[in-house]
Amino acid sequence: MTETIRFLLGTAFILCGLAIFIIEIFGNYHFGYVLNRMQAAAIGDSFGIVLCLVGMMFYFGWALAGLKLLFVEIFLWCSSPVSSHLVAKLEAETNEHLDREVKIRDLTEGEEGDPCKR
C-alpha cells in the first residue's frame, strides 16, 4: 500500500514537472526577446526540475539517494541564478538599443513608489 502511494505521488510530481518543462519550451518559442525567453526558461530551472527531483525522492523513499537528490536541488538553486544573471548581464551590456526592446524605469531618481504606476 505504501509502495503504491509512493509510486502515485512520485509519478504525479514527475508528470507536473514534465508539464512545466513543456510550457517552458513553448515559452521559449512564444517570446521573441532573449530576456523574456530567459524568464520562460527560469520556470523549468527553478520549479520544473524541483518537481521532477521531488518525484524521484518519492520513488527512492527514505534513503540516502533521496538526500543526494536534495543536495542536487540545493546546488541547482544556488548555481542556476548565477548563470542566468551572467547571460542577462551580457545582453544588457552588449545591446545598445535595450530601451527599444523593454521599458526601463529608475526608482532611485528621487521618485518613491511603485514603478508600474509611473
Place this chain on the structure above:
Amino acid sequence: MFFFLFALWIVFNGRVTAETVLLGLLFAAAIFTFACRFLDYSLAKEKKIFILAPLLLRYLGVLIAEIVKSTFTACRFILSPSLPHDPLICKFRTPLKSEAALACLANSITLTPGTITISLDDGLFTVHCLDKSMAEGIADSRFVQLLQRIEEVAL
C-alpha cells in the same frame, strides 16, 4: 558548516558505518579548521546560524511560495497569447546593508520565475520583469523584510 560537510561526506559515501562516520568527523573537522583559519569562518558565526535557523527556514518557505506563485503567473503569460505582457527593467535600492543579504536577495529574485537580476552594483539592483505587474513592491518585498530581520539578529 561542520555539520553540512559531515552530512555531505555521509551522503557521498552512501553507507553509514563506524569507519565512514569517524573518517567523516575527521575530514569535516580538518576542512572546518582550514575554513576558520583562511576563509573567515568562525565558531561564533556557526552559532549565529543556529540562532537564525527559524528565520532562515521562514525565508525558505517564503521563497518556495513565491516560486510556485510566480510560476503560475509566468505560465499564464506563456499559455495565453492574447494576454498582453509589458516587460520592464526596474532599478531600485533596498535598505539591506550586508553583502550576503544583497546576494541572497539577488539570487532569490532570479530564482523566482518572471524576474531576473541583471546586475547588482553598490546596492543598486537592476531587475528584468516579464510584466510590470511583477515589479509591484519589488523594493519592499517579503524577501527584503525578512532579510532585514535576519540582518538585525545577525549584526
